[in-house]
Amino acid sequence: MIKNTFxxxxxxxxxxxxxxxxxxxxxxxxxxxxIQAQLSNTPDSSLVLLVSNKHVLETSKSIAINYHRSDAERxxxxxxxxxxxxxxxxxxxxPHPDPSIDLACVNLSADYDSMYPDIHGKPIKTELLSTFDDxxxxxxxxxxxxxxxxxxxxxxxxxxxxxxxxxxxxxxxxYNGKPQFLIDSNVFKGSSGSPVFINVRDVALSDGLQVxxxxxxxxxxxxxxxxxxxxxxxxxxxxxDQDEQFVEEILGIGLVYKSTxxxxxxxxxxxxxxxxxx
Numbered sequence: 001m002i003k004n005t006f007x008x009x010x011x012x013x014x015x016x017x018x019x020x021x022x023x024x025x026x027x028x029x030x031x032x033x034x035i036q037a038q039l040s041n042t043p044d045s046s047l048v049l050l051v052s053n054k055h056v057l058e059t060s061k062s063i064a065i066n067y068h069r070s071d072a073e074r075x076x077x078x079x080x081x082x083x084x085x086x087x088x089x090x091x092x093x094x095p096h097p098d099p100s101i102d103l104a105c106v107n108l109s110a111d112y113d114s115m116y117p118d119i120h121g122k123p124i125k126t127e128l129l130s131t132f133d134d135x136x137x138x139x140x141x142x143x144x145x146x147x148x149x150x151x152x153x154x155x156x157x158x159x160x161x162x163x164x165x166x167x168x169x170x171x172x173x174x175y176n177g178k179p180q181f182l183i184d185s186n187v188f189k190g191s192s193g194s195p196v197f198i199n200v201r202d203v204a205l206s207d208g209l210q211v212x213x214x215x216x217x218x219x220x221x222x223x224x225x226x227x228x229x230x231x232x233x234x235x236x237x238x239x240x241d242q243d244e245q246f247v248e249e250i251l252g253i254g255l256v257y258k259s260t261x262x263x264x265x266x267x268x269x270x271x272x273x274x275x276x277x278x
Contacts, residue, residue, distance in 0.1 A: 002075075002076060002078070005216075006216045006217050007144070007162065007197075007199075007217070009122045010122070010124075010146050010162075010195070010197070010217075011146065011159050011160060011162070012068055012076060012120055012121055012122045013033050013034050013121070013122045013123065013124050013146075013195070014031060014032070014033045014034075014146040014147060014160045014194070014195065015031075015032050015033065015034065015050065015065050015066070016029060016030075016031065016032075016065065016066065016148045016151070016153060016160065017029065017030045017031065017032045017050070017052055017056055017057070017060075017063050017064075017065060017193070018063060018064040018065070019056065019057070019059060019060035019061075019062075019063055020060065020061055020062050020063065020064060020085075021060075021061050022061050024062075026064075027059065027060075028056065028059065028060075029148060029151040029190055030052055030053065030055075030056030030057075030148070030190060030192045030193050031052065031056075031146075031147035031148050031160070031190065031191055031192060031193040031194045031223075032050045032051060032052035032056070032057075032065075032106075032193050033050070033051055033052075033124065033146070033193070033194075033195045034048055034049070034050060034051075034108070034112075034121055034122065034123040034124065035048075035049045035050075035051050035105070035123055035124050035125075035126065035262075035266060036048060036049075036123035036124065036125050036126070037049055037126060037266045037269065037270050038126070038270075039270060039273075039274060040270060040271075040274065041274050047107055047109045047269070047270065047273060048107075048108050048109045048112040048113075048121075048123050049094075049105040049106065049107055049108065049109075049123075049266065049269060050065070050105060050106045050108050051103070051104075051105045051193065051195075051222065051262065051265070052103075052104065052105070052106075052192070052193030052222075053102045053103060053104065053192045053193050053222070053224050054095055054096070054101075054102045054103065054104045055102055055192065056104075056192055056193050057089070057093060057104045057105075057106060058093075058095065058104065060089060061088065061089075062085060062086055062087050062088060062089060063085075063086045063089060063106070064083060064084070064085045064086070065083070065084055065086065066081045066082065066083050066084075066158050067081060067082045067084060067115060067119035067120070067121060068080070068081050068119060068120040068121070068158060069081055069082060069118060069119065069120065070117060070118060070119055070120035074117065074120065075120070076120040077120070078157045078158075078159075079156055079157055079158070081158045082115065082118070082119060084111060084115070086106070086108070086111060089106050092106050092107040092108070092110075093105075093106055094106070094107065094265070094268070094269040094272060094273075096261070096264065096265045096268075097264070097265075097268050098264075100178075101179075101257065101261055101265075102224045102225075102257070103222060103224075103257055103261060103262060103265050104265070105265060105266075105269055107269070107273065124195070124219060126263065126266060128217070128218055128219045129218070129219050129259040129260075129262060129263050130198075130218045130219065130220045130258075130259045130260075131259075131260065131263075132171065132172060132220075132258055132259070132260055136200070136218075137167070137171040137172060137198070137220065138167070138170075138171070139167055139168070139169065139170045139171065140166055140167060141166060141167050141198060142164065142165075142166055142198070142199070142202060143164065143165055143166060143167060143183060143196055143197060143198050143220070144162055144163065144164045144165075144196075144197055144198075144199075145162070145163055145164075145165070145183075145185075145191070145194045145195060145196040145197065145223060146160050146161070146162050146163075146194055146195060146197075147160055147161065147163075147190065147191040147193065147194030147195075147223070148160055148161065148190045148191070149161060149163070149187075149188035149189070149190045149191045150188050150189060150190045151190045152190070163185060163186075163191075164185065165183045165184050165185025165254070166183065166184045166185070167181060167182075167183060167184075168181075168182040168183055168184040168253060169181045169182040171220070171258075175255075179257060179258045179260060179261045180221075180224075180255055180256060180257055180258065181221065181256055181258065182253050182254065182255060182256070183196065183223075183253070183254045183256055184252065184253060185252065185253075185254055186226075186250050186252050187223055187225075187226035187250070187253075187254030188226060188250065189226065191223050191226070191254070192223060192224060192225070193222060193223065193224075194222070194223040195219055195221075195222060196219070196220050196221045196222065196223060196256050197217045197218065197219055197220065198217065198218055198220055199216065199217050200216060200217060200218055201216065218259075219259050219262075220256075220258070220259050221256035221257055221258050221259050221262070222256065222257045222259075222262055223254050223255070223256050224255050224256065224257055225254065225255040226250060226251075226253070226254050226255070227250075227251040227252075227253040227254070227255065228249060228250055228251055
């Protein structure tokens with residue numbers, strides 16, 4: 001039985017994105033997650049955004065996603081889901097305004113609202129995004145992220161995979177001068193767009209910090225790349241230099257955009273949406 005803990009509910013915030021071309025063929029798979037973004041002009045209203053990387057979304061003619069079905073008590077019905085083929089996403093696609101930032105989102109509000117309350121989805125509130133302006137985050141702290149490495153997941157129950165790691169570069173420092181940090185974890189292709197979290201209480205306990213009135217977990221970033229290296233294949237036979245072969249292997253380090261950059265994307269998306277609606 002799925003309980004109502006935050007980490008369990010994040011499984012229903014994270015969605016496998018299947019990108020399709022003009023012919024309807026699947027050309028790629030990646031991870032996305034739902035964010036609830038409040039509108040500034042009408043605070044009682046909000047958008048439901050599907051966040052991922054630009055390289056997951058921008059090459060897509062359309063995308064296909066699965067929603068979990070919900071029962072009468074608003075609980076997820078495991079093993080029962082609804083597949084939605086989102087048509088041309090160009091009108092609902094919002095890239096990060098900085099061309100060098102590999103983040104984007106799709107406004108799913110109309111589709112999400114049309115399916116509610118028959119679907120069980122848990123959009124993450126923007127209040128859970130870390131601002132990186134306190135002493136809570138530190139190097140070496142444990143973290144977890146959710147996604148679809150190499151497109152793998154629990155197919156029967158439509159549930160993604162949760163993985164763990166630690167912060168590998170100091171999070172309050174701009175890694176290589178960019179709003180990024182490194183994580184120590186085997187990040188595989190397909191995990192692009194995975195949301196990265198820390199458990200606040202665990203972090204506070206490990207570093208001897210006193211925290212009050214905080215959420216159980218904070219969203220601290222979005223995975224964008226995995227680091228690899230070329231490993232030389234050594235043959236038992238003597239070969240010429242030009243016959244040398246190499247294989248690409250995972251280095252065990254992932255690159256993550258900070259949640260502050262994600263908040264910039266959300267704010268510009270809300271602003272653009274409201275300007276177009278006025």
